[in-house]
Amino acid sequence: MPEPTEWYSNLEKAVASAKERIGPADSRDYHFDRFLKLARRVDEFAPTCSRCKTLQPEMDKMLADMSVNAPQIPINQKRAYLGRMETIYSHLKKTHGLISEGQNMGLWLAIGTAMGVALGAAIQNPLIGIPIGLAVGFVTGNVMDARAKKEGKII
């Protein structure tokens, strides 16, 4: 990943001061760590992606809007902030092929469980089928997560 730009460094400082105003307990609700991780990727893609470029001022505004009302942030504003964060994540996911940590694992455990149920039904022994399915899902999920990590695709 390239070095962060000045935009990101400034955003990091803005997050630190927002955290201070909101207080450590309530700060957890705003997932600032995730916000910064998303920002880091937006920063990375901004030179080549017009959407990421427009996300930079949007993220600045998200923080600025909250700072105005902190520490008493209205619930609808909080929801809007979290919703916008989800929008940013889905852009990174769809356009840039990034995923959250553990996402492959969750997916493959679900697939493994379904396979295990099917296998258990086939051999008429769910007590054997399900653990086998889970083990396959676990191993595959691990491999997929490790590969995504190696390719730098984990947010």
Ligand SMILES: [Zn+2]
């Ligand atoms: Zn982009």
